[in-house]
Amino acid sequence: MENLKLNTKNLSAISERIAVPKYNRETIKTGIVHVGIGGFHRAHEAFYTDQLLQDENIKDWGICGVALLDFDTKIYNTLKEQDGLYTLIVKELDGKHTKRVIGAITEYLFAPENPSKVIEKMASPEVKIITLTITEGGYNYNEATKAFDFENPLIIHDLKHPNAPKTIFGYLTQALKLRQERGLKGITIQSCDNIQGNGHMTQNMLLSYVSKAAPGLTDWIMDNVSFPNAMVDRITPVTAVEDIAHLKEISGIEDAWPVVCEPFKQWVIEDNFIAGRPAWETVGAQFVEDVVPYEKMKLSLLNAGHSVLGLLGALIGYHTIDEAVNNINIRTFLKQYMDEEVTPTLGDLEGVDLDAYKQSLLERFGNINIKDQIDRICSETSAKYPIFILPTIQSQLANNGDIVLAAFVTAAWAIYSLGTNENGNSLNIKDALKQELNQKAKEAKQNPTAFLELETVFGDLQQNVLFSEAYIKAYNNINNNGIEYCIKQINSN
């Protein structure tokens, strides 16, 4: 079998091996600008949109993928080399791989190279939606002040250099200014990140920035921009070199950056699109009036569940999420956390079978084929914890609910932040606050609650006596007896 590089020229030859877009990509107009073209976007929104574009009557919803950060050079170059094409490899539960080439990204831009091109694209009349996957930390929200962080050096930069911004807020502000000047009608800005009320968060943070950068724009934004909330879901591990090699070996396709993901996918979106939207519901997305309960359920069960497995598993020395959840002690711990500490905070979820949802999470976490990396899950915990775990604790404390398991996970994170697991092997910690976390983790050896002093992560949690006591107890217990012993002990109580 001849090897074929993935690009437009080879697409018809590739179609003899795996599914490829049936539509003529050259006739598709760009209706969406998406910022953040990592694995998740390409396994989720771009996948849904690709399915939609298979309908030959739909021509308006091509995606222009924007790489915002210098860090994204490699992904941008790959997409450019491959004419925006990539292979999506779905790792089924039975071990099979379902592969297809996705064609929805019809244009791509590298913001650091040409900021004005990105601004122009966002301001162009055919663009109706700007979608974002900029990670939890990308919204520039400070948990300690509960407000936009104007001290972020990148924000200071953007305020000084509006035409050459570095953050999403600088880009959006310039683009919206142009739209206002040109008398263009409304546009939707849609977050695809794991944040409670992600649409509200986007709106609030953008309006904060605009209040300093372009105060005259505020009213126009209020009247002309909609910010739907949405719950997004599909587990998408980091592509491994083995995935690239395997694709080449089995299919003879040379794709420098395929995306791998689980079969499950979900997208629940508030129907609030001021300038129209793709009929994503025809390819499986759900449009609802109020997405908040779904988001809460997903963030506090799935994402927090991931963090629980990641932090406990990392200390034991595991590398993948399936290893952690298939350890019966950790699994029992997680089940207890979900049932006793999270479920009471979820309120009424009409039409959702919560037990089935929790059971399905354990199965998804346990998928031995996707090998989701614990390093990925534990990365940027300082941005994830305030969204995935802290609200559960706050709600439980307010209602005299249990917080012992959450306190235990927090203590495990403090020990994790020292940088070695229980076997003495170093941990590959990736976190914007890595230094600060490590410093506090060292202080915590003498005084465990020092770790909770990081207000940008914990807010005022350390002042809560119930929580601090449970946390100190867990911290000392883990240090004295090892994590697995303590987990067993907790499970049997």
Ligand code: CS2
């Ligand atoms: C994960 C998410 O980053 C994380 O910690 O929990 O990336 C998770 O895999 C996705 O949200 C699944 O939808």
